[in-house]
Amino acid sequence: MTTAPLATTPVYERPDALTDVPTHYCPGCTHGIAHRLIAEVIDELGVRETTIGVASVGCSVFAYRYFATDFAQAAHGRAPAMATGLKRVSPERLVFTYQGDGDLASIGAAEILHAAARGEAITVFFLNNATYGMTGGQMAPTSLIGQKTTSSPLGRDAASQGSPIRMSELIAQLDGAAYVVRRSLHDVVQIKRAKKAIREAFEVQQRGLGFAMVELLSSCPTNWGMAPDEALGWIRDAMVPAYPLGDFKVPEGLRPARKGAHA
Amino acid sequence: MAVELLKGNVAFAEAAVRAGCEAYFGYPITPQTEALEHMAKRMPELGRVFVQAESEVAAINMVYGAAAAGARVMTSSSSPGVSLMMEGISYIAGSEVPAVVVDVMRGGPGLGNIAPAQCDYLQMVKGGGHGDYRSIVLAPSTVQELIDHTVLAFDLAEAWRTIVVVLADGSLGQMMEGAELPPMRPPRPPSERAAWALTGAIGRPTNLVSSIHLEPSEEEAFNQRLQAKYAAIEAAEVRVEEHLTGDARIAVVAFGTAARLAKTAIAAARDDGLAVGVLRPITLDPFPTAALRALAERVDGLLVVEMNAGQMLQDVQRVVAERVPVRFFGRTGGVMPMPEEIGAAIRELAHEVGAADDAAPWQEVPA
Amino acid sequence: MTHAERPIADVVIAGFGGQGVLFAGQLLAHAALDAGLHTTWFPSYGPEMRGGTANCTVVVADGPIGSPVVGRPQAAIVLNLPSLDRYEPLVAPGGLLVVNTSLVDRAVARDDLDVVAIPADDVAAELGHPKLTNVVLLGALLARHPALRALGRLTPEHLATTLARVLPERHHHLLGANRAALERGAELAGAAPAAVAPTGA
Ligand SMILES: Cc1ncc(C[n+]2csc(CCOP(=O)(O)OP(=O)(O)O)c2C)c(N)n1
Ligand code: SF4
Numbered sequence: 001m002t003t004a005p006l007a008t009t010p011v012y013e014r015p016d017a018l019t020d021v022p023t024h025y026c027p028g029c030t031h032g033i034a035h036r037l038i039a040e041v042i043d044e045l046g047v048r049e050t051t052i053g054v055a056s057v058g059c060s061v062f063a064y065r066y067f068a069t070d071f072a073q074a075a076h077g078r079a080p081a082m083a084t085g086l087k088r089v090s091p092e093r094l095v096f097t098y099q100g101d102g103d104l105a106s107i108g109a110a111e112i113l114h115a116a117a118r119g120e121a122i123t124v125f126f127l128n129n130a131t132y133g134m135t136g137g138q139m140a141p142t143s144l145i146g147q148k149t150t151s152s153p154l155g156r157d158a159a160s161q162g163s164p165i166r167m168s169e170l171i172a173q174l175d176g177a178a179y180v181v182r183r184s185l186h187d188v189v190q191i192k193r194a195k196k197a198i199r200e201a202f203e204v205q206q207r208g209l210g211f212a213m214v215e216l217l218s219s220c221p222t223n224w225g226m227a228p229d230e231a232l233g234w235i236r237d238a239m240v241p242a243y244p245l246g247d248f249k250v251p252e253g254l255r256p257a258r259k260g261a262h263a
Numbered sequence: 264m265a266v267e268l269l270k271g272n273v274a275f276a277e278a279a280v281r282a283g284c285e286a287y288f289g290y291p292i293t294p295q296t297e298a299l300e301h302m303a304k305r306m307p308e309l310g311r312v313f314v315q316a317e318s319e320v321a322a323i324n325m326v327y328g329a330a331a332a333g334a335r336v337m338t339s340s341s342s343p344g345v346s347l348m349m350e351g352i353s354y355i356a357g358s359e360v361p362a363v364v365v366d367v368m369r370g371g372p373g374l375g376n377i378a379p380a381q382c383d384y385l386q387m388v389k390g391g392g393h394g395d396y397r398s399i400v401l402a403p404s405t406v407q408e409l410i411d412h413t414v415l416a417f418d419l420a421e422a423w424r425t426i427v428v429v430l431a432d433g434s435l436g437q438m439m440e441g442a443e444l445p446p447m448r449p450p451r452p453p454s455e456r457a458a459w460a461l462t463g464a465i466g467r468p469t470n471l472v473s474s475i476h477l478e479p480s481e482e483e484a485f486n487q488r489l490q491a492k493y494a495a496i497e498a499a500e501v502r503v504e505e506h507l508t509g510d511a512r513i514a515v516v517a518f519g520t521a522a523r524l525a526k527t528a529i530a531a532a533r534d535d536g537l538a539v540g541v542l543r544p545i546t547l548d549p550f551p552t553a554a555l556r557a558l559a560e561r562v563d564g565l566l567v568v569e570m571n572a573g574q575m576l577q578d579v580q581r582v583v584a585e586r587v588p589v590r591f592f593g594r595t596g597g598v599m600p601m602p603e604e605i606g607a608a609i610r611e612l613a614h615e616v617g618a619a620d621d622a623a624p625w626q627e628v629p630a
Numbered sequence: 631m632t633h634a635e636r637p638i639a640d641v642v643i644a645g646f647g648g649q650g651v652l653f654a655g656q657l658l659a660h661a662a663l664d665a666g667l668h669t670t671w672f673p674s675y676g677p678e679m680r681g682g683t684a685n686c687t688v689v690v691a692d693g694p695i696g697s698p699v700v701g702r703p704q705a706a707i708v709l710n711l712p713s714l715d716r717y718e719p720l721v722a723p724g725g726l727l728v729v730n731t732s733l734v735d736r737a738v739a740r741d742d743l744d745v746v747a748i749p750a751d752d753v754a755a756e757l758g759h760p761k762l763t764n765v766v767l768l769g770a771l772l773a774r775h776p777a778l779r780a781l782g783r784l785t786p787e788h789l790a791t792t793l794a795r796v797l798p799e800r801h802h803h804l805l806g807a808n809r810a811a812l813e814r815g816a817e818l819a820g821a822a823p824a825a826v827a828p829t830g831a
Binding site: 057061073075076077102106107109132134135136138139141150151152153154160161 | 290291292293296299300303304307314315317318319343373374
């Protein structure tokens with residue numbers, strides 16, 4: 001008996017903007033999802049050859065291995081400054097940074113605020129996993145009150161260690177910031193929304209509307225000491241209440257293009 | 264106290280606690296982070312100050328503030344973080360407040376890697392920050408010395424009102440070795456802080472901690488005073504170890520981890536009949552000029568071994584001033600030189616200067 | 631030899647992260663210290679560990695130790711194939727190589743080594759404690775390593791005493807199992823053949 005070959009439609013392929021190498025991320029880490037979403041958008045916009053990425057210092061320091069675009073690797077916290085330099089001398093290129101919470105909200109707090117205040121035409125992807133992943137799980141500026149980390153062994157205490165910084169809300173205050181939203185990567189619905197925001201953040205840059213940032217609530221199962229699915233649950237149950245999802249600033253110019261924007 | 268198996272990073276942090284350190288400010292960075300984590304646990308437990316700063320720039324300036332208040336204070340970091348501290352270190356030197364910095368060096372430049380290296384020698388010993396300042400720089404080569412130097416660093420910092428740097432590397436920070444911690448010294452009560460410290464001007468004229476001297480002649484007078492202090496430190500605080508240099512015809516000059524690697528290498532070379540010793544500067548600043556010069560008079564050749572491209576080498580060449588051949592063997596980028604490789608370099612030098620005449624025949628060392 | 635320190639033993643232990651490689655090395659170092667010896671324990675750290683492999687080097691001596699790392703170790707315990715591939719060529723001629731054959735599907739090619747082959751995963755599982763692979767292999771090393779065995783101060787009994795000191799109280803129910811694993815490893819390793827060169831050769 002012969003069987004006719006089945007007609008196959010690919011349901012899953014590697015985007016051209018991702019290289020064909022296994023990542024170094026831990027099993028269940030959402031850095032991989034964020035990479036894929038960004039790469040899919042780069043493909044869809046057809047900008048792989050005209051985009052320049054800036055990797056920060058954190059677990060995503062090796063992002064340059066995974067994106068098939070030009071890439072730079074900045075000093076810890078300085079990616080927005082480096083991106084400023086890149087963008088100012090090559091305004092026709094799309095420039096994005098990819099930064100963790102230690103990088104963006106701690107050591108690089110000045111650089112990100114000033115890049116936003118200047119209305120730098122760059123796109124920032126801010127992965128907030130409430131910890132320092134690469135160095136082994138220390139407290140981050142975004143760690144939750146009571147969260148136990150290797151440098152807050154008794155749990156983060158507001159009186160001595162301060163309170164979590166909501167960077168999106170903070171940056172949205174700045175006149176130069178054009179597009180600031182927070183999304184999450186904890187389930188399929190949220191992931192789809194995140195992708196849409198990533199696309200918008202690139203479009204803001206393409207249309208010259210100013211500084212754009214997408215904050216993505218992200219997991220670090222390794223340093224949270226959780227199984228991957230438990231970690232996604234922790235984003236939903238512990239992080240989302242502290243970091244409400246939503247749009248903090250969306251430029252007028254983008255509005256007509258948006259159908260069914262969600263809060 | 265008994266000898267315990269201690270990890271270098273934990274050992275120096277606990278040594279600081281026991282030396283009466285009142286405040287620690289730092290920022291995570293590998294291969295030093297265990298020290299910060301130890302302090303995060305220990306300092307609050309003892310009612311002392313621990314702050315994870317937002318950056319190394321902030322950490323060193325928190326140190327500056329606590330030091331200005333007359334407290335025993337320290338920070339620790341690794342190469343990229345120490346680079347960020349250079350401005351603060353210059354200010355601390357320029358206002359003569361005591362502070363301790365531990366640098367657990369890693370491969371560079373730039374982000375480099377986290378493997379053991381000694382490539383911050385020039386940065387730490389020659390300045391790094393701006394201005395005519397110097398620091399006392401201690402270079403431990405065992406976990407025990409890392410402990411002892413941390414304690415000593417506080418005492419020297421206060422005695423001389425200066426920055427003291429403990430220049431370790433990733434190998435010392437990450438390894439475990441038998442060592443003994445010092446007994447617990449309670450911190451100095453705030454009422455006994457130094458007369459120059461900012462303690463509030465209750466019943467006394469006000470104090471100022473500052474590094475500004477707008478009038479050039481005043482800045483020059485201040486600089487002359489600093490230089491006089493550095494000369495006094497040079498006269499009083501040089502520390503050096505000479506290991507089997509008595510009969511040596513060849514000497515290895517190395518500090519920290521490189522020196523202990525060299526000690527293993529010369530053991531093998533001596534088995535082959537080569538008269539080799541090691542001179543190990545324990546203080547990199549002040550540099551053991553006299554001991555090195557005296558040794559250079561006695562030996563036929565010197566081999567400088569470092570985990571960098573030849574940084575201390577410049578000081579050795581300056582001091583030795585062509586009295587004997589000075590050769591260099593180094594590995595960079597976080598690669599540790601294996602004793603076998605150092606041994607090969609020793610033999611090469613011995614043959615070059617004719618110090619290998621009665622040694623066993625040359626043997627290729629497998630790489 | 632009076633002019634320089636010469637270690638009694640240097641041992642590399644290598645395997646996947648999670649196989650207890652670093653712990654086995656620490657146990658050996660703690661026990662050496664308890665036996666009144668000098669010791670260093672030097673781990674691989676950082677991205678190398680992310681890659682899933684881990685190794686450490688333990689040096690034991692009766693005087694101050696120079697290098698905590700060795701280019702050509704006198705003994706190695708390898709817990710998986712990549713570690714065998716990496717360390718087989720490096721062990722010094724005449725040295726000791728302890729292999730976990732549960733995860734290694736090839737023979738040791740060199741004929742100038744004393745090779746102890748133990749299916750340690752299976753042995754540990756038989757003992758009812760599959761996580762004690764590392765301890766079984768350490769027991770084998772200590773029984774077979776000429777210089778360490780000759781000390782008479784690093785027997786399973788000594789190591790059990792050390793473990794009781796360094797293990798947190800909440801793990802003390804495992805002390806018996808650890809001792810059994812050390813003893814089983816020692817038993818499987820048997821005595822060293824006379825041909826093995828003394829360390830330092
Ligand atoms: C100047 C400097 N300080 C410290 C470090 C060490 N370091 C590397 S990554 C990192 C934190 C990364 O955390 P985060 O930005 O939250 O990213 P994640 O690893 O969680 O993705 C730190 C402190 C460094 N490389 N440079
Ligand atoms: S340590 Fe955390 S953030 Fe880093 S790769 Fe692993 S799971 Fe992801």
